[in-house]
Amino acid sequence: LNLSGKDRIRAIQQVAVEKSRLGIPLLVGLDVIHGYRTIFPVPLAQSCSWDIEAIEAGARIAAEECSSDGISWTYSPMVDICRDARWGRIMEGNGEDPYLAGVLGSSIVKGVRSQGVYSTLKHFAAYGIPEGGLNGEQVSLGWNQLLNEYIPQSRRAVDNGAASIMTSYNG
DSSP states (O other): OOOOOHHHHHHHHHHHHHSSSSOOOOOOEEOOSSBSSSBOOOHHHHHTTTOHHHHHHHHHHHHHHHHHHTOOEEOOOBOOOOOOTTSTTGGGSOOSOHHHHHHHHHHHHHHHHTTTOEEEEEEETTTTOOGGGOTTOOOOOOHHHIIIIISHHHHHHHHTTOOEEEEOOOO
16 A cells, blocks of 8 residues: 555565465555646546546546556545535545536546556545544435435446445544
């Protein structure tokens, strides 16, 4: 986790494959929210453009750069909805609209997958509405809101190839 640089990754992979009992290669993952070597605008800013093709292209570039370093798993996209600007991670998401978050999250998944890199959806579910805007705080919502505003975009991104889902970690 959070290992970068092809020389470091190659050295760690060599140990895993050649010096461990089973010789299983490592799956190297990294938080790649808005680029890897090439940095793009934060997802909240990207979402304001509604430029799905450009956002997918940015994800493809990030995944290509990751892949060339030996990173095969990204913790992106963040498809959770946030409507409280006090939450310090609001910039990781694609805005407050579930439809937009689903469309853009899916385009990021497609861009990442096009380079053979796995994507992880963040954060399932309702991590973006902590009480008081405090990271990791408890959330309060009903089933209707959960099912209509916090689940659909994750489902859409999974249907478009997301490989894993990071759970929310609320209090």
